[in-house]
Amino acid sequence: MKLTRGLAVASLLAALPGWALAADIDGSTLSVLWGVPFAGILLSIALMPLLAPIFWHHHFGKVAAAWGLAFLVPFAITFGPGVAGVSLVHALLAEYIPFVILLTALFTVAGGIFIRGNLHGSPGLNTAILAIGAVLASFMGTTGASMLLIRPLIRANDNRKHVAHVVVFFIFIVSNAGGSLTPLGDPPLFLGFLKGVDFFWTVSHIFQETLFLIGALLAIFFVLDSWYYRRREEVLKADPTPDSRSIGFDGKVNFALLGAVVGLVLLSGFWKSSVVFNIAGTEVGLPGIVRDVGLIIVTLVSLWLTPKKVHEDNQFGWGPMQEVAKLFAGIFLTIIPVIAMLKAGVNGPFGAIVAAVTRPDGSPDPAMYFWATGALSSFLDNAPTYLVFFNTAGGDPAVLMTTLAPTLAAISAGAVFMGANTYIGNAPNLMVKAIAEDRGVKMPSFFGYMLWSGGILVPLFIVMTFIWFR
Numbered sequence: 001m002k003l004t005r006g007l008a009v010a011s012l013l014a015a016l017p018g019w020a021l022a023a024d025i026d027g028s029t030l031s032v033l034w035g036v037p038f039a040g041i042l043l044s045i046a047l048m049p050l051l052a053p054i055f056w057h058h059h060f061g062k063v064a065a066a067w068g069l070a071f072l073v074p075f076a077i078t079f080g081p082g083v084a085g086v087s088l089v090h091a092l093l094a095e096y097i098p099f100v101i102l103l104t105a106l107f108t109v110a111g112g113i114f115i116r117g118n119l120h121g122s123p124g125l126n127t128a129i130l131a132i133g134a135v136l137a138s139f140m141g142t143t144g145a146s147m148l149l150i151r152p153l154i155r156a157n158d159n160r161k162h163v164a165h166v167v168v169f170f171i172f173i174v175s176n177a178g179g180s181l182t183p184l185g186d187p188p189l190f191l192g193f194l195k196g197v198d199f200f201w202t203v204s205h206i207f208q209e210t211l212f213l214i215g216a217l218l219a220i221f222f223v224l225d226s227w228y229y230r231r232r233e234e235v236l237k238a239d240p241t242p243d244s245r246s247i248g249f250d251g252k253v254n255f256a257l258l259g260a261v262v263g264l265v266l267l268s269g270f271w272k273s274s275v276v277f278n279i280a281g282t283e284v285g286l287p288g289i290v291r292d293v294g295l296i297i298v299t300l301v302s303l304w305l306t307p308k309k310v311h312e313d314n315q316f317g318w319g320p321m322q323e324v325a326k327l328f329a330g331i332f333l334t335i336i337p338v339i340a341m342l343k344a345g346v347n348g349p350f351g352a353i354v355a356a357v358t359r360p361d362g363s364p365d366p367a368m369y370f371w372a373t374g375a376l377s378s379f380l381d382n383a384p385t386y387l388v389f390f391n392t393a394g395g396d397p398a399v400l401m402t403t404l405a406p407t408l409a410a411i412s413a414g415a416v417f418m419g420a421n422t423y424i425g426n427a428p429n430l431m432v433k434a435i436a437e438d439r440g441v442k443m444p445s446f447f448g449y450m451l452w453s454g455g456i457l458v459p460l461f462i463v464m465t466f467i468w469f470r
């Protein structure tokens with residue numbers, strides 16, 4: 001057995017130089033059929049919980065793995081193991097592993113903070129929590145704010161008959177729109193920051209759009225929640241989780257650890273180092289390694305220092321994180337050819353999409369950038385989608401922040417705001433859904449949720465287009 005393992009490791013090490021020399025994928029040569037596995041995993045997430053809920057609950061990880069292999073194996077046969085290996089390693093080291101490490105750290109640290117006391121989910125309180133979450137999201141990330149507030153919000157409304165709409169608006173506001181003002185808020189903006197966009201550029205250029213969207217959503221929610229609240233038998237006579245303690249926080253050490261997470265993320269953006277490790281063609285810089293190792297340490301310290309009682313009160317469990325990690329592993333893998341085809345621009349299979357964002361005179365069309373970035377961010381991961389259109393618009397941060405500022409604002413707003421259109425548009429969406437369902441909230445199906453976003457968000461996006469992105 002040891003000899004077999006040794007031979008496997010030796011073979012892998014021998015293959016690394018060949019992998020490093022493998023060419024990047026030329027998206028212009030790919031057929032749209034390479035997007036079938038990606039479409040398959042999206043349809044599985046959308047339909048299988050409805051058609052085969054028990055099977056999906058127990059085997060969603062296997063389904064994601066199957067779609068991943070449905071792409072990787074034919075790809076390796078067609079283009080060779082070198083190209084397939086480079087693509088796999090890049091997806092893991094440059095995207096998936098840092099993504100999961102950051103989400104795990106925020107999930108763990110926020111899950112170690114318990115807001116005690118008996119909150120009552122009135123329309124006023126619910127609206128206030130959503131507003132607070134919107135502010136926090138730009139400073140501690142949409143994931144951090146979502147994990148901190150979703151549990152107390154559900155607990156505050158556990159004496160209500162209708163709760164799903166509260167969680168839906170929470171996803172709209174806290175898990176997405178609230179993270180639009182700083183690079184800490186949402187991964188696309190952080191990637192822009194790493195590319196050279198100033199830290200405070202976003203808040204100075206889409207603050208009005210953010211204020212409009214969040215303000216409109218809070219107003220709509222308050223009216224809707226008040227209507228539900230006044231209905232007969234909406235509020236149960238007995239509170240399922242009575243708590244006579246005063247309002248306060250348990251697990252306060254995690255606030256310091258949350259600050260450490262923010263500091264590590266900022267450090268990786270500001271710190272420039274010439275130390276770079278090339279792993280099978282993927283360059284991994286020292287700042288990124290320090291960030292990821294630091295986040296792992298913060299996660300372990302949080303688990304060690306957080307009292308067991310806090311986790312019990314929070315009903316903390318790894319189910320939601322496991323679901324996100326497994327499903328997004330399949331998404332990050334199967335999205336490889338889709339992103340390559342988009343990067344091919346007008347010469348690729350999706351050339352019509354790229355051409356649509358350019359006016360006849362060759363100048364960028366902010367309205368089309370807003371909708372193209374947003375539409376793709378609704379179903380693809382919004383971070384690489386942001387990069388695709390960032391590069392389509394020229395990729396020069398100095399020009400994009402000045403001459404083409406309306407275009408960069410449209411790309412930023414589309415990537416962040418429209419991540420709320422589906423459950424898979426942004427990772428916290430799926431995590432919030434999983435936590436809510438784990439606590440007995442009957443959440444809308446994949447398409448049921450899209451009815452909510454299509455009826456509420458899309459009209460607001462249309463209004464924003466005419467006001468700011470013409």
